[in-house]
Amino acid sequence: MKKTTILDIARELDISFSTVSRALNDHKAISEPTKKAVKEMAERMGYQPNKIASSLRSGKSKTIGVLVPRLDVTFFSSVVHGIEAVMNENGYSILLYQSQEHFDREKKGIETFLNSQVEGIIASISLETDKSDAFAAVIKRNMPLAFFDRILPDLEVPSVTIDDYRGGFIATEHLIKKGRKKIVHINQYRNVNIFNERLRGYLDALKHYGLPIDEDLIIKGDFSLDFGRQCICDLVSKKIDFDAVFTLEDFTAMGVVQQLKEYSIKIPDDVSVVGFANEDFTSLVTPSISTVDQNSMGMGREVAHLFLKLLKKGDYYKHTPEKFVFEPTLLVRESSI
């Protein structure tokens, strides 16, 4: 069964195919009766417009690329959920690509997007990314680009993030105000902006409240539940004294909690724990884990809205880019009450 095109409809109604095209697109110069006739015929013949052909001719694909490190992480899938919902309401389709945290796959994704003639790209960079050339190419093409969460700070690009510095600060401040003096911070070994900021917030909170900075209490590694457990084992075996742990993200905090329980160290009496990200499980486990909420739902919707504004503006890189920064929210739960 051959597909119906506007030409078929035109022949059937004995009018020109440009009239059909106009009628279908509600062009103002087309009379109502003609429009009605065309639309009915299109319906009857099971016409499906060919978006590819229309994109080629008009130069507008009504598609944007969304590039995320990975989708099997609650935070990213929530954000993509939000982006898709908003962009879809506004008539855009989403091309999805995962970098799997690899720099070269990220590059490949951008290339695919460019080849696919997307009208813009929303991205959160991989852990490996420290150069900005791949994204610079997007800018050079004058294609709109927006970052969320994991950004490249040296690129003049609109972005939606949370104030990670503040997140680190308030988490640490909270622990200090609970009387904690030896606060361990578990961070990441890679040079990733948002993680550095959380560390900076931790350090500044200590300084601000006149607590000493102890290098023994700052641990870097690859975050995971097991790494959290490992850290506690190491601290205990090295006989390093501590009364609180602030982790980079929640899975590590979970590992910390599990290992503390195993050692019969009381939470929060002996050691308080605060995580980061507000993963589902943090409110459900025992003890429930204090954490910093990143408003992942809001972030997806916000970056999509910011992006739509950008698309309308036209000259994307003439003005200083809009940087939307969410305030992080500290959720105090049983692990640090």
Added chain:
Amino acid sequence: MKKTTILDIARELDISFSTVSRALNDHKAISEPTKKAVKEMAERMGYQPNKIASSLRSGKSKTIGVLVPRLDVTFFSSVVHGIEAVMNENGYSILLYQSQEHFDREKKGIETFLNSQVEGIIASISLETDKSDAFAAVIKRNMPLAFFDRILPDLEVPSVTIDDYRGGFIATEHLIKKGRKKIVHINQYRNVNIFNERLRGYLDALKHYGLPIDEDLIIKGDFSLDFGRQCICDLVSKKIDFDAVFTLEDFTAMGVVQQLKEYSIKIPDDVSVVGFANEDFTSLVTPSISTVDQNSMGMGREVAHLFLKLLKKGDYYKHTPEKFVFEPTLLVRESSI
């Protein structure tokens, strides 16, 4: 800055643009020196192939549509994660669409996919969907279609699912073997195949082990943590006697556990609990919750592979469709040990 096309490259090298096209696509009839020259020039001029134009001409978009109810549910985002990874390895891009559990948005998504000339669709249907016409249109177009998890059983379409009947059966059987006699089952009120199957598994297990079926113990509603709590409140206030709860999914089970704890009903001594889906938190909470694992990672990769096979085959609806059924795995944890 105007974009570079094969015509520009051709002009620059003083050859025809079809030679350029062939060289770029590694056509066998093109000499090595020419290929080299063309590729170098393309690189130098910053050439980006226009996938849209190529798709229009060749009829192959190298894109498939992935339609899921929603991405803010771990199960679906894991599966999409798997699908994207595999399809990407095979040179396909993913157009993403969420039905948000609504039938009409699902229809709109399918239409968008058809307009976008995707080469096929992988889908899991919305809770509202009980008619198959929207998907039947895809089949009529002879476009490959595959379902995962939530399928339309009356459609002759390849699919990847778990054996939900068996999942319901083994969960119930496990409780029976632990000596439980009054097993509550919390299900859903909508007519969704996989949920019906889990119920059937529950019923058959009771029958098989000679236990009576008590309508009071079968509850239907909209699953959620709060609904789980509600169910326990209702059972207690109605003074209905029970010694185990098997829920349709894990959030409901979590609610059940929370409410039981609030009533100081001992888990698993007084009441055992088994959920379904193996959400992250089930292994982390106290007591950890027994659940049925659906192998969501495997499901994504498997449906992608099945789909690739389908694409190669050509005549998609001539043979009886391949139905891949994963065995569910019961994970026994503290809530029912």
Added chain:
DNA sequence: ATGAAAGCGCTAACAT
């Protein structure tokens, strides 16, 4: 209000 004609950038059948 409608029609005629050009062309978006590419692939592929048909030449040579």
Added chain:
DNA sequence: ATGTTAGCGCTTTCAT
């Protein structure tokens, strides 16, 4: 091994 030509299905300018 390379060039010529047609055309995928649509939008859009220019004409009437």
